[in-house]
Amino acid sequence: TQLLEQSPQFLSIQEGENLTVYCNSSSVFSSLQWYRQEPGEGPVLLVTVVTGGEVKKLKRLTFQFGDARKDSSLHITAAQPGDTGLYLCAGESGGSNYKLTFGKGTLLTVNP
């Protein structure tokens, strides 16, 4: 069974601070996706990383896939209250069905 561990589980910071959340596994994934989920809504895709060592930037968000494709990180620069939400990582196992294995998420609160 593939597992994804996200840390920290909760993070509360002040506006303007930087933060990093981590997503770790002992399993290799063919790709890893980051989603953001608001209460009572479905996960919204932020980015997909595919290649080991890959770095992708989305405005103030930087996503990195580990060289061995077992871990990933999300770094937010100068966090804003609008960044508040649940951040989920999900690994794709490849094969013929491409199902996703999700972590439990990091609940980020950015205080003004």
Place this chain on the structure above:
Amino acid sequence: EPEVTQTPSHQVTQMGQEVILRCVPISNHLYFYWYRQILGQKVEFLVSFYNNEISEKSEIFDDQFSVERPDGSNFTLKIRSTKLEDSAMYFCASRRTELYEQYFGPGTRLTVT
């Protein structure tokens, strides 16, 4: 921008009743999925569907569950005899073959009383 839609947004049912959750995937997508999320827990894979058949199912997806793509646009999840522990958010997702991303619908909140 195309999106996955789901109906109803909230379904309340009594234990033992049958429910059907409906999804309209993105039109040119070929792979379809159902996931569920029990309150406070992580999103869990239920079943994947491709080429009009189930390609993989989890241990959660027992004989009480079934999926169907009846008309080429809708994708449904049926629970034949609901249990209290089936209460959860159910998410439909779809993807194209050549892209990696799965796109999720807004979910159906199922409450079994």
